[in-house]
Amino acid sequence: MNIRVLYFGRLKDTAGCSEEQLPWAGGNTATLLAQLRARGDSWAQALAEGQVFRLVVNQQVVRGEADIPPGAEVGILPPVTGG
Amino acid sequence: MNIRVLYFGRLKDTAGCSEEQLPWAGGNTATLLAQLRARGDSWAQALAEGQVFRLVVNQQVVRGEADIPPGAEVGILPPVTGG
Amino acid sequence: MYCHISIQTGGFDLAAEEAALRQHAGDAGALVVFQGMVRAHDTATPLAALFLEHYPGVTEAEIQRIASNAAQRWPLAAVRVIHRVGSLAPGEQIVLVLVASGHRKAAFAAAEYLMDYLKTEAPFWKREDFVDGSRRWVDAKASDDAAAARWG
């Protein structure tokens, strides 16, 4: 089973895409971040503490950690700069 | 020589007019207020401390006391309620 | 700083005022507008009209002074103040304040400052004319004095 990961803002440059399908054996938001950080230095830096504002699982904003069910849509949000 | 005294807001009701010519032998804003308060209870009440916001002599707002020259225009302002 | 003050009996067009102000606001990133309207049910007896009078000449000078004080406190690009006088029906506009500045914090603060001092320093007087024919000059509010006093 996969999850769909969406990237926003500067994270699109890191990912080289705005979204990707990722094989998902189960886990939570911390599992996903650890998995992505392990892809290399640019990922580890882009997703370091303080660089990630919030994760969104199935359109629900996550404060703290949250389970990511298979098939989920997960948005990874850098610090926001609207208004 | 006279001065021209202008009344605003509720002071128009006390004066029964919006302005009057007043004989003026000289003096300052305190002299004028004392003279008007001596006209009777309704005047004394309407011009009591706290009922008068400010006096304006020749279009200059007075803070504290100020001389009133003969021929002057003097506005007597109740507390303002604009905006 | 561009500053334009009008005391008038007629209404105003918010869009036209916004467009005119931006002509004078350069590269300002923030615009704050306050518009006051006559309330029908602020009192026990409904209001037929609000009557406003002022002290011509002195009013404009006092508002100019208030705007200059604001410009000393915050970096403002442009200020526009329109205050109506005469008889106004419920729902009608009374006052319009527009402030353009580089950033929102200054624009918000200056607009609120201008309103607080318009309420407590500018020579306007309101009279409530009620539907039952009675009339009453509005009392100054301690809450307005307190609002102005907080600017120190």
Added chain:
Amino acid sequence: MYCHISIQTGGFDLAAEEAALRQHAGDAGALVVFQGMVRAHDTATPLAALFLEHYPGVTEAEIQRIASNAAQRWPLAAVRVIHRVGSLAPGEQIVLVLVASGHRKAAFAAAEYLMDYLKTEAPFWKREDFVDGSRRWVDAKASDDAAAARWG
């Protein structure tokens, strides 16, 4: 409380929005408007355009949450928020917030609260596209976090 939120690429008409809001604002005596514009010279290299993206669905829900929080703090009659996305030239409108309330203090506070939280909670991202062809995602500002934090 009436609350209407739009995320759109097109511009907006301040006068039309003001008229529409007042239809829903009942006897409100105070209207505060904030309008943000793209600044050309906020940076060393002049800006060709500001590009904004957002997270559809989540953005609207977050702004609704911010507006509901504001309505719990102040007695608000009506709120309107429009935020543009896409590529915007210097001088163009970015964001519009309108708040109608019975009195000015609540309207000012709520409009400033909405802007502070729009800046720090709503999922928008700005990219500066400069006249020399370079591009840069805008960094979040500590001053914006501080502005939001003061509401406690």
